[in-house]
Amino acid sequence: MTTVKDSQPEQALPLAASGRKVLGAASLAHLYHDGATDMHYLLFAVWQQQFGLSMMQIGLLKTLFSGSLAVWQIPAGELGKSFGERRLLIAGTLLLSAALFLYGFSSGIVELMALIIVGGMGASVQHPLASSYISHYFNVRQTRLALSTYNFFGDVGKCLIPSAISGLLLFIAWGSSVRAIAVLGILVAVGLLFLLPKTVAGQPGATPAPAPGGESAAYATSPRVPEAKRRFAFTSLCVIGSLDNATRAGTLTFLPFLLAAKGATPADIGFALTTIFIGGACGKLVCGALAPRLGILRTVAASEVLTAGLIIALLFTPLTASYLLLVPLGIALNGTSSILYGTVAELAKPGQQTRAFSIFYTISLGCGALMPIVYGAIGDRIGIVPALNIVALMLIGVLPLLLPLRVISK
Template sequence: MQTTVSRRRTALSVSCTTHVVQDGLIATIYVLLPVLAEALGFSYAQVGLLKGLKSVSQAVLEMCSGWLSEQIGELRLIVVGLALSGTGYILLSAATSAPIIATFLLIIGTGTALHHAPSSSLIINNCPTKKRGSSLGLYNAAGDVGKLVFTGGFSLAAGAGLAWYEISFGYGVMAIVAAIAITAVSRPIRQQWNKEEAAESNNGEQVAAAGWGILNWRSFGALLVVTCIDTLVQTSVLVFMAFLLLAKGLPLSIATGGTVILLAGGVFGKTGCGYLADRMGVRPAFTLIQVLTALGLICVIIAPNWLALSLLLPLGAVAQGSTSITYAFAADLIHPRRMARGYALLYASGTFAAAAGPVVLGLIADEFGIETAIYTMALITIFTVPPIFVLPTVPDQEAELL
């Protein structure tokens, strides 16, 4: 029987590997769409519609991923998601029109929707309570590593002369290989876990909860508000920071490079903030990170260009690192047997917020200027702090499950 340490390592290795690949494939869409627009003559409206279809399909199916995880198991669902994402990318390499590309992006969106909830559930259910924050921090950081590696790989491959469809095919094959590898490695582990779960059921342990398995809807609702606002700000910072740098007079190459620096900061932030929450506690750690984020955004606006650029790495760390804190706290509000469902709801809400945020802040930027939009992000960031202090330190385990 696996030890607790062994189970944690297995859960982390499988989840982090999946996150690297899946988030890498998600981020590649950002660099692939402009290439497709140039190659196939798409309008801006068509590009926006294609991205929107992919995001909505991911958000909707992400809500179902928790239930699916319970039906077939976290490990199987993770493999299915990788296989679907890989298949979508392989098919995309042969696409020649907007409707066909939209269809294949829906397949990719389906695949990428099937990893956050089961992976988070896998980590939470196999890690000690005191290590949840740090474990989820490593998991979140792995996703940012994937974003950097896959988008950087796409740029390097394109610079080396490879066509977009060749890169798309290669990424698809890579995802399917990852699915096969995880299947082979996890098969004996999955069998052992199934035996242990059957033994727990026979002993009457961990009785399944009804519905979503939320222990306290009022507290979970407050956490949903916090994570949605937090995700909205994170996404908007990544979308609009390059435009702020352009408005400050920096050249396009440096302005776009600023987004890469923010992503790099996120790798350190998501790892470090998880450890910070384990040691300081959720409330003080989250408050500190949000205050630093707001101050960082303001400083980038008013600072001279050389200082603004130097602030991007720490800003990326704090702006994106808060995710590791809030998602770790969510585990205390979800029944252990419904962990995947609860996280599916949390991730889906964040995905919808990530789709809506840039639209709203983009309208503000069009009407009042990019600086005003960034100031608005800083103000919104502070609004996430009060609800954290409303959340209970110890969830009500006797609350009605809905």
């Protein structure tokens, strides 16, 4: 009988190379998709001036994109099983790029709304399919760090692409600027075509060998955790993700209006969003690395309390001082998701990674899609400062929801 010690040297090197290649492809997809998604926060300010929109209407535009993105999460996961995750991920990237390319040709807000829905549909495939790819190519100990790296590059995209749009707007119209980003998306799709393997490890038709270093994350759910507790913990995780996503969406949607009320110019607002995204990129790595050392519960609790405190602090600081709070806000606001994504992999049933990620993203992104229009209605009625106070205080509800996650915390 062949021992594990004898068999590992033959498999470790090629699987490690495959894992790095998959992580690179997934990170590239995340960079483009998240950057193109958060580019909309700058476009909302442009469209508000062009079409004369209220905060509630801006919230509606955000809801249309995020709602389309959320609704298609589970179908994307299921379609990926039928038609191939690689093929669907490439097709979604091309669909998002096509929608962006056509934005500038819209003659009215209705046409733009329709294209926003199509763009959200294209963007929906990236999170569940790329996360699933990663979780199948890394063992359970490596998955959390791999997902943190993947999330880091998503925030790199949030820095680069909105910054590129902000710079392009100084020289060319917004429609031409967005078309340049769409061309970038086509190049990303070509890159995915060459980088992604045609089959996913752990699925039918794929190599059955484990990921480098041990057991694949797809088969790593601990049998010692009772099914009822696992389900309860996963439900709690989805609610935490929903509150976290709603806070992020509400904050980023309405922060430009808060800064404008303090006297910020459009260039200042672009700089502020870029600063937050830089902090977010750091936060993805920092929180993902701290969680295994400090514990999931402590890290999430600390980041959410810090987020709430910084949002409230922004409301009462002058414009110059507000800039000093943006990097720590980005770290706290975006860093939590690295912990949550890694925890999805740990709470998934064996062989159900794609479905678990699809369900988590549907619920959390769905809440993130709904709340901007709710917050927008509140902001129109009571003002932006009280509305952002409500956004911040919503995070306090995360704290008791952390208790069920003790089943997987170390």
